[in-house]
Amino acid sequence: MAAEPDAKQIRSLADAACALRALRRREITRDNGWSLRELYRTLETPGQNRLRHAHAALDSAVRAAYGIKEKEIHLHSC
Numbered sequence: 001m002a003a004e005p006d007a008k009q010i011r012s013l014a015d016a017a018c019a020l021r022a023l024r025r026r027e028i029t030r031d032n033g034w035s036l037r038e039l040y041r042t043l044e045t046p047g048q049n050r051l052r053h054a055h056a057a058l059d060s061a062v063r064a065a066y067g068i069k070e071k072e073i074h075l076h077s078c
Contacts (some may be wrong), residue, residue, distance in 0.1 A: 009061070010065065011063055015060040016057045016058040017058055020055060
């Protein structure tokens with residue numbers, strides 16, 4: 001069983017989640033006026049993508065907080 005996250009890990013996880021949410025809100029409402037589906041369709045295109053990076057950062061924070069090795073589970077499939 002994975003260890004409980006400490007305060008620093010919880011803060012890192014929360015920061016990554018907030019960054020993802022802010023990016024989605026900014027991309028959807030202000031910059032493009034896209035629906036959530038339209039935004040996530042951008043992940044179908046290869047190459048650099050801020051949304052893909054934000055999800056990877058959140059996945060990494062979750063793994064670190066709960067002691068999950070990358071090969072044990074894939075948290076987000078895009």
